[in-house]
Amino acid sequence: MSAIHCHQLCKTFKQGDEIITGLDHVDLTIETGEFVCLSGPSGSGKTTLLNAIGGLDTPDSGEIHMGDIRIDQLERGALADMRLRHIGFVFQAYNLIPVLSAQENVEFVMQVQGVSAQERARKAREILQEVGLEGMEDRRPAQLSGGQQQRVAVARAIVSHPDLVLADEPTANLDSVASAHLMGLFASLNEHHRITFVISTHDKRVMGYARRLIGMRDGKIISDETQ
Amino acid sequence: MAVFRLNFNTLLTLSWRNLWRNYRRTGIMLGAIAIGVWAMIFMTALMRGMVDDMLNQGIRNLPGHIQIQHPDFLDDPNVVNSIAEPSGELLLVLKQSGTKRWATRIKVAAVIASERETRGINLLGIEPDAEADISGLPALISEGRFLETNQDKGIVIGAKLAERLETRLGKRVVVMSQDPDNNLSERGFRIVGIYRAKMPGLEEFNVYTARDTLQQLLHIEGRVSQIILVDEDYREIEPLYEKISQATPPGLDTRTWYQIDSYLAAMFNMMDGFVLVWVVIIFLALSFGLVNTLVMAIFERIREIGLIQALGMRPALIVYQILLESLLLLLIGLAIGNSLAVATVKPLESGLDISIVAEGMAMMGVSSMLYPNLTLYDMVLANSVVIILGILTSILPAWRAASLDPVRALNTN
Structure with missing residues (x-):
């Protein structure tokens, strides 16, 4: 069964008097366990596609299926539940909740899911250890470096074993060492936990980790290569 | 129920910590709520004491x-x-x-x-x-x-x-x-x-x-x-x-x-109405500050609200979280305001000398000593009005926060 199936996906934005095409009749199928990179210049539609797949944005037309669920027709509450149970997000700007510690940020999704305090604390500590942040559980985001914050965001995205992780330019604000470490982590999680990864990037080194590379331009898929 | 408890703990943690992000703003708002509540209860106790005196005098004259x-x-x-x-x-x-x-x-x-x-x-x-x-x-x-x-x-x-x-x-x-x-x-x-x-x-x-x-x-x-x-x-x-x-x-x-004496009866019956009107008027003045505080608090963290939406927090939970934040603010303000009111009214219960204005007051049937009357009813009324109207006033900013488009919110600087 495919993890994601998009059919004739269209999305436009209005900027002043100008209509900008975000997605132009995109057809895409991503299988469970794939490690996919979306590449292309700024404005090519990578982020728009990720947002549509993640249910953060609604397409103007077309269909998006996640397993058996047609997510483009879900109402806001059901979309929130779907994201909560099935999708992990990693954003370009680390996007942690500043009033919560690293461990609390990781626990947040599990708290909303209703996981018991004991279990979520155990899982959060384990995943923080896995991403190399052991001993930093009680630090607030402002007390962590950019790379450390992004690792907390990754830990939060994967801690409840989602079916799909959507990462939008996850290495954009990281140095090369931190980027390599993060991508190694993604590859490992993909391999060991069969989590499907869809990553948008400009970075050639990140593309090197992908097993499938999709090129985009002007809202269209212009290439789709398996490496 | 277990799920609600866990969610409530999450909401409570977020609300409490968000409240103290900006100490100065929260402090000013707490001060405004506390002074408002104090004024509601203190002035009500004075009014209650004055009307009690007028009624007692009136009843003694009937007699x-x-x-x-x-x-x-x-x-x-x-x-x-x-x-x-x-x-x-x-x-x-x-x-x-x-x-x-x-x-x-x-x-x-x-x-x-x-x-x-x-x-x-x-x-x-x-x-x-x-x-x-x-x-x-x-x-x-x-x-x-x-x-x-x-x-x-x-x-x-x-x-x-x-x-x-x-x-x-x-x-x-x-x-x-x-x-x-x-x-x-x-x-x-x-x-x-x-x-x-x-x-x-x-x-x-x-x-x-x-x-x-x-x-x-x-x-x-x-x-x-x-x-x-x-x-x-x-x-x-x-x-x-x-x-x-x-x-x-x-x-x-x-x-x-x-x-x-229908005049005394009317005065007695209208007193509760006067108290309610007085309490609501003070609250209306307070509500502008409360809404402003919440709107500013939300405006400062639009991106964060987009994030928690993206992570799967239902819009209803976002509304509850903002309302809980408002409730915490109100409860702390009420606790301070009530304490101030009790601390200032109790010492005056043995009598407040208003002889400086006694001549004018005598025309209304009020004696030169005023005995403030702090009643549980008035305190409960003031507290209830502040909590109920405070929550109602907070619904709009909370609803607006929950209605934010997550993509736009996440891209807000």
Whole structure:
């Protein structure tokens, strides 16, 4: 069964008097366990596609299926539940909740899911250890470096074993060492936990980790290569 | 339920920490809520004390909480409309009713003459022992003494009347009235006491003598104008009224103070309305600050709200989180405001001297000492209004936060 199936996906934005095409009749199928990179210049539609797949944005037309669920027709509450149970997000700007510690940020999704305090604390500590942040559980985001914050965001995205992780330019604000470490982590999680990864990037080194590379331009898929 | 508890803990943690992100703003808002709540409760206690005083004064002038009299007496306070002194079942019920005090009195129109002047007056024949509880007159004696027994031959007049009659303590005056057969009855009295009323108008008209002495003067032995009852609290006289009404013989009229004086009744009934209006007005002033604080708090973290939406927090939970934040702010403000109010009202309960404005206040029937009355009802009302309206006021900013488009919110700098 495919993890994601998009059919004739269209999305436009209005900027002043100008209509900008975000997605132009995109057809895409991503299988469970794939490690996919979306590449292309700024404005090519990578982020728009990720947002549509993640249910953060609604397409103007077309269909998006996640397993058996047609997510483009879900109402806001059901979309929130779907994201909560099935999708992990990693954003370009680390996007942690500043009033919560690293461990609390990781626990947040599990708290909303209703996981018991004991279990979520155990899982959060384990995943923080896995991403190399052991001993930093009680630090607030402002007390962590950019790379450390992004690792907390990754830990939060994967801690409840989602079916799909959507990462939008996850290495954009990281140095090369931190980027390599993060991508190694993604590859490992993909391999060991069969989590499907869809990553948008400009970075050639990140593309090197992908097993499938999709090129985009002007809202269209212009290439789709398996490496 | 377990899921709700976990979610509630999450919401509570987020709300509490968000509240203290900006200490200065939260502190200013807490100060505003606390002062607003303090003003609500403190001013309500002052108003309540003032109205209580006005009502007590009014009831003392009626006098009594319950009166039994001839059905025509209130319209025509003539000696003909007298009733027999209580006896039989009524006397038994009066003695066993548990009322604080009851007494009989005679009230007739009369003329008083000194050596120089003559004036029309209300002549009251009273039972001196009961008067402290009924009208408080003994405490108002400024010269001489109060009446001592039901057979006392002296007379007590107001200072203003003494001035008008150009007479003084110890002098004799002549009092004239009509007996039931319309014959003139007159008698000379020695002035044994002069009183100063809280309402100067009364000093000029109410003149007091002993009940039995007046009965002899009017040839109405065994008869009185009214039976007066005073209970512990003027607000709770219904049970006593029911008991007395049932025991009152047919042909007599039993009335409560609020049935006798519609002005006092209206004042009593409107007080709760006044308090509510006052509390709501202060809250409206507060609500602008509260909404502004919440809007600013939301504006500062639009991106974060987009993030928690992206992570799968339902819009309803975002609304609850903002409302919880508002509730925490209100509860802390209320705790401080209530403490301030209790701390400032309690020391004043023994009396606040407002003699500097006593003349003006006396015109409204308020004495020169104000006794603030802090009631649980008023505190609960003020707290309830702040919480209920505070939450209602917070719904709009909370709803707007939950309605944010996650993509736009996440891209907000």
